[in-house]
Amino acid sequence: AQRVTQPEKLLSVFKGAPVELKCNYSYSGSPELFWYVQYSRQRLQLLLRHISRESIKGFTADLNKGETSFHLKKPFAQEEDSAMYYCALVTTDSWGKFQFGAGTQVVVTP
Amino acid sequence: KAGVTQTPRYLIKTRGQQVTLSCSPISGHRSVSWYQQTPGQGLQFLFEYFSETQRNKGNFPGRFSGRQFSNSRSEMNVSTLELGDSALYLCASSMGHNTEAFFGQGTRLTVV
Numbered sequence: 005a006q007r008v009t010q011p012e013k014l015l016s017v018f019k020g021a022p023v024e025l026k027c028n029y030s031y032s033g034s035p036e037l038f039w040y041v042q043y044s045r046q047r048l049q050l051l052l053r054h055i056s057r058e059s060i061k062g063f064t065a066d067l068n069k070g071e072t073s074f075h076l077k078k079p080f081a082q083e084e085d086s087a088m089y090y091c092a093l094v095t096t097d098s099w100g101k102f103q104f105g106a107g108t109q110v111v112v113t114p
Numbered sequence: 115k116a117g118v119t120q121t122p123r124y125l126i127k128t129r130g131q132q133v134t135l136s137c138s139p140i141s142g143h144r145s146v147s148w149y150q151q152t153p154g155q156g157l158q159f160l161f162e163y164f165s166e167t168q169r170n171k172g173n174f175p176g177r178f179s180g181r182q183f184s185n186s187r188s189e190m191n192v193s194t195l196e197l198g199d200s201a202l203y204l205c206a207s208s209m210g211h212n213t214e215a216f217f218g219q220g221t222r223l224t225v226v
Binding site: 036039047048049053058074086090096097098099102103104105106 | 117149160162164169202204215219220
C-alpha cells in the first residue's frame with residue numbers, strides 16, 4: 005500500500021530564510037505527487053503538482069524517484085507562507101483517492 | 115465559477131444518531147471524493163464516486179456510506195454515530211482522471 009510521510013510537524017523559519025518541507029513516499033509504481041496548502045480559515049488548495057514543473061508563489065518541488073521524495077522548497081520565506089502544507093499521492097489506477105501526509109505547519113516570523 | 119460547496123458547515127449530533135452531509139461539486143466535475151480530517155489521524159480517504167459509481171473506498175466501517183446523483187452532487191451518510199466520528203469532513207471534486215482536485219470548506223461534525 006502507498007504511504008506518504010512528512011517527518012516535520014512544525015517548521016519555524018524567519019522571513020527571508022530558505023524553507024524546505026520534506027515529503028517521502030512509498031509506492032512501487034509511478035505516482036502523481038502534489039502539494040496542497042491550507043491557509044488559516046481557508047479551504048485546502050493545490051499548490052503544486054509534479055508533472056506541471058511550475059514554480060508557484062516561489063515554491064518548487066522536484067520528484068526524486070530514486071529517493072522516493074518530493075520535497076517542497078522556497079529560497080526566501082514570506083510571512084504569508086505561514087500555513088499548513090500537505091504532500092499527497094495519487095496512483096494512476098486509483099485517481100480520486102488522494103493519500104495525504106500528516107502535514108507540516110509552517111510559521112514564518114518577521 | 116462556483117467552488118465546491120458543502121452543507122451544512124456545522125453539525126452537532128448525539129451518539130447513535132445518523133447524519134447526512136452534502137457536497138455540490140464544481141459544475142462539469144464528475145468525480146467527488148470524501149475525506150475525514152482529525153487532529154490525530156490527519157486526512158483520511160473515505161470514498162470516491164465518478165458518474166454515480168463508487169470507484170474507490172477507504173478503510174472505514176460500513177457505517178460510512180455515500181452516493182452520487184446524476185447531477186454529480188454527492189451525499190455521505192454516517193449511521194450509529196460514535197464520539198470518534200467527530201471530525202471535519204471534506205469533499206473534493208475533479209473532472210476525473212489526471213486532473214486537479216478542488217476542495218470544499220468542509221462540514222464540522224461534533225458527536226456528543
